[in-house]
Every structure is written in structure tokens, then in C-alpha cells.
Amino acid sequence: MKTLLRLSVNGRLREDAVAENALLLDYLRDTLGLTGTKQGCDGGECGACTVLVDGQPRLACSTLAHSVAGRRIETIEGLSTEGNLSRLQRAFHEHLGSQCGFCTPGMIMAAEALLRRNPQPSRDEIRAALAGNLCRCTGYVKIVESVEAAAACDEVSA
């Protein structure tokens, strides 16, 4: 049965009729067309579907859409402003943090939550924050370096 779901997605308030058994992942991808959030393992084991709920990284594949009613959702599409990549997106691009790209939106959203909470994380803190995100291409080194570069870029601009 569909009922009305009110929430904010990437800064925009929305009201949609959504099935009570719909996952947040299906709502974002199928109802809103925000396909940047990836459907990977689809069982909570890979982190490709990571989005922010009130600033905290959460797995959209293991979250009911209605359970985040009234909350603030951010997806990878919400990071760039006026066509400009965010600091993390730019760092992943410039430091080869992305290869096939499938894990990248989840990695960047988990890293975004980390940098908001801890603008200058250590390498261990970055690895801990990304521990729930799997990548089968990079071996993680370039991903960690990309997050470090984004943090350093912040330091310079500050």
C-alpha cells in the first residue's frame, strides 16, 4: 500500500506516494531517478548504496523509505554545485580514487560524512570510516589518498 512520504532529498522538500515496503534505495533510484546511488550487493555488505541521512552515512539498500520520513537525505547528486565537482569528487578524479566507478558514490558519501565530522582525519581514521565500503579495483590505496587530498585541499582553502 502506498502512503505519503515527506522528506528532504538533496535540499529539496518532497512529498511522494511511496509503497510501505519500499526501500530507500528503490525510492531514490526508481521514483526520483537518482541512479548515482548504486545497487551493489543489495544486502548490506558492500556500501555502494551509502547515502547520508541527517549527515550520517546509511545503507539505502537496508533502510525502509518510510523509516526516514522527515529526515534530510543527501545522495552523490547533491554534492556538486552549479556543475562544479565537490572537493571529494575532484580529489577522487585527480588522484585516481575511482577506477570502474561503481563503489565511488558510496565511498565519497562515507568520506563526506567523515570530513564534515573530522576535517583533518588520520589515515587510520579514513580507513575506519570507509571500512564498510568495498572496492574490487583500486586496492584502496588511491581511495585513501584521495580523501587525504580532499582534506588537505580544505586546509589550504581555510
Add this chain to the structure above:
Amino acid sequence: MGALSEFRLLSPASAAEAVRLRGAHPASRFIAGGTDLLPNMRRGLVGAEVVIDLAGIGEMREVQHTGDVLRIGARVTLATLAADATVLARLPALAQAALAVAGPTHRNAATLGGNLCLETRCQYFNQSEHWRQANQYCMKLAGDVCRVAPKSSRCYAAFSGDVAPALLALGADVEILGPQGVRRLPLAEFYVDDGMRWLALGPDELLLAVTMPLANGWVSTYEKLRVRGAIDFPLTGVAVALRRDGDTIGELRIACTGVSSRPEFIAGLDELAGKPLDDAALATAERHIKRGIQPMETTLVSVPYRRRATPVLAKRLVRRLWDEGS
């Protein structure tokens, strides 16, 4: 993974209302973080016509520190629990156990109550419908025999929550709300050694909160072994709490997870009280641990490894706490 079956989603504002709804809808389930329940529902392991969301119940998200007792609501997330100042300072085993569950993204959703009530796991159960059908199912769902113990009349799926052994070692109690009101029982009595009915929780009862003493003089820790450093459930997990009296053991408590159908509080360790922590004491602890656990072929990692690794991990943690407690 399959789609979620159709269900009604109800969102009560109070625990009493949640219990009333559970009683009114026999084919219902409570959902908290959903990180275990939703994948299980999508694999067809758990069904529900009505899902009762506990997210809106504020009273279940409170952490209360009264005198020497800490009361933690069942809806508190594991991330909140692992970062709580009192838990970090006074109950390190609990903080470490909460932090050892899955990955950081899970812990922002997953809850204390959810981890304590975690569905038991087995390599013959946590599979797709297609896989289980091709393997003639198992006793826990749709089959007749326990695939890891075919001659047994019971299911041996393993309890794999990380938080329960820490709370057992810390002497926690649980508060359960039912139609008749609140009842309290020691955490050890909350569990049953049966992979299919592992909780002493009635059909219309709700785990409300956990209470634990903030006793002085104790040190504690929790560690688990798993294939990867994150996300994985424990192959074995060990919690140790120690009170040291000078050069002798005041009291030693050990609890294990992943190696029985319930979290196991290791019995018999009181014989070590008043003795020094030497090789003989550790050998005694090892004997009691081996007697207390029963790992079965519920994981891809072998039974002999988990049987040998559990006391090794426990002894390592006891030695570390002994040095800390001096």
C-alpha cells in the same frame, strides 16, 4: 536479492502501543535498524504481514545514568553506544563490542536491541531461496533436519551478536515490556540454547532496555575473530571482565559468541577467585571455555579452528586485562 514482500508499516509513538500492535497482529515483526531483518526478509528467511517500526519511540532511545546503574534503551544505535562517554570510560567491553559490529554505516542504523535479538545464523540458512531449495532446505526453515547435525532434534544455528557477550560479562539485566507490564531478568536467562527459539521473549513482548551496574575495580574488553577486519560476523567473539585483588584474581568472567546457539557465559571460573593469574589458572580457564562452547559447521571456517581459537583469544585478553588492572 529478492524484493521485499508486501507488508503494512505501522509506526507507534510509545512502547506500550508497539506491544499492543504486536498482540493485535500475530504475523508481525518489530523493526529497529533493519540492517539484519531487511536482508533476511528479502532472502525469504523471515516473513511478516505487518512491520512495526520502533523508530518513533523516544523512550527507547534514552541512556540514563542513575547512581551506579546505567540503563540503555534498546533503540539506542550501536554508533551512539560506542561513543557514549560513560560506556567508554566505565564499560570498555561494551564500547568495543558495539564498535566491532559490521561496518560504520551499519552501526549508524543498527541498535542495541537488534543486536541482542539478532537472528541466529548458519551457512545452511543465510542463503538465497534458490540455494536452500537446491540443498533440500534445513530445519530452521522449511526443512526437516539440521544440516550441521543431521541426527539432532534441534537446530544448531549460531548466535552471532557481538554485544551480548560483553553485557553478560558486565552482569547486565534486560527489561522486557509485555501486555502485563515490565519484567526484568538477567541477560543470561534471556537466551535459550536452540537455533530456532534462541530468545526467552514471548510473541507479544518487546525488549525495552538493558541495565548494568557501574561497579568499581573492574576492567573489561571484547574482541572477535572474523575473516575480514570489518562487516563480518564473528567466527568467535570473547568478552572478558576482571576484578583484580592485588596479586590474585578477585573475579573473572568470560562470555563467548558465535560458538553456540546462544551467547555463552562460561561457568566454573569462580574457582579461580583468590588465585594468582599463572599458567595453571589460564589452563583452568581454557578447560572451562572448551567445556562451555559448542561450535558447529555453521560457518565456512572449520569447527576445529574456532574451537582452538576461542580459548587462545580468551587467554590473550585475560593477560592483557591483568596487566591493565594492576
